[in-house]
């Protein structure tokens with residue numbers, strides 16, 4: 001047993017390493033890219049890359065994948081950066097096998113996706129951790145001996161810390177590589193102090209790493225979405241026949257027409273659709289509604305909560321399309337809703353393909369990928385966590 005001392009912004013952290021004699025791997029040990037690659041090549045496993053935005057996470061992920069493939073190690077990359085995706089479209093966690101040594105992560109073809117629903121992990125910690133786990137498992141089932149996991153640049157604050165901790169546990173990370181030379185990421189290391197799994201390594205942010213503006217990042221997302229939605233055509237789906245996740249839609253008992261009309265009368269606005277479950281009622285409305293009417297709806301329907309959703313919240317809503325196993329097979333945009341027929345028109349679905357399930361997202365986009373708006377946790381009756 002030995003101790004390693006790391007200085008973080010003037011504070012000295014004692015990082016205890018319970019390694020055997022001569023074991024060079026220390027929690028928080030500073031390594032170069034090539035040293036990281038060498039160690040992973042010697043004992044392949046699950047490597048999680050963590051760092052702020054534009055710190056070289058994707059570049060290091062690609063370098064590791066390339067080096068591992070060149071060394072003959074069957075390697076997969078899981079891209080869990082839902083905001084700046086390299087493998088698969090944004091709002092998804094993507095997984096691909098690195099068949100040839102990749103020059104960029106974009107060279108890796110996605111072989112599995114997990115729809116998270118937003119381009120930021122905020123409010124999606126459970127989905128992020130479980131989705132990353134699902135993709136690592138798919139990679140291992142496909143024969144990967146090394147899985148390199150790229151993550152979002154969200155590294156400050158309690159939610160970021162919770163997400164990294166949960167993800168490390170969920171994927172059984174063998175190695176955690178933290179990029180950061182300012183030591184501001186010390187809070188992320190605390191959970192692993194004295195542990196042998198994962199081994200924690202620090203890597204300097206490359207001086208050459210280029211900083212991108214928010215606008216640049218948003219434009220990249222728009223381009224990625226627009227490319228994704230180029231192929232395919234419109235498809236109509238009846239949501240009552242599908243498995244449904246991410247909101248109230250399809251979750252409850254649909255209101256009878258008479259009940260719906262009574263709500264219209266009380267709220268003094270069009271009520272296009274309503275569902276009732278768990279002591280609450282959810283109504284899709286248009287225009288302005290009467291606040292007094294809302295209390296009256298609560299009383300007459302004997303519910304503790306009435307959720308009002310504007311019909312416009314569905315315009316351009318990004319959704320995940322799923323198969324019968326619940327796996328994400330692609331993305332769609334809600335372009336129209338026929339409320340009375342309970343059908344959605346989605347863009348863009350391959351000809352003849354019908355999804356078995358839908359997961360509602362929380363970002364609204366156009367076919368060309370512009371962000372039309374973001375919904376807040378709970379807006380559609382899903383819970384943020």
Ligand SMILES: Nc1ncnc2c1ncn2[C@@H]1O[C@H](COP(=O)(O)OP(=O)(O)O)[C@@H](O)[C@H]1O
Pocket residue numbers: 051052053054055056057058059060084153206208209210211
């Ligand atoms: N070692 C490096 N040498 C040269 N350029 C780099 C290096 N690392 C990163 N970059 C550049 O910096 C930018 C940000 O790197 P990237 O890997 O995309 O960061 P992140 O994935 O953390 O956002 C990219 O344009 C990338 O090409």
Ligand SMILES: [Mg+2]
Pocket residue numbers: 057058059081084
């Ligand atoms: Mg990246």
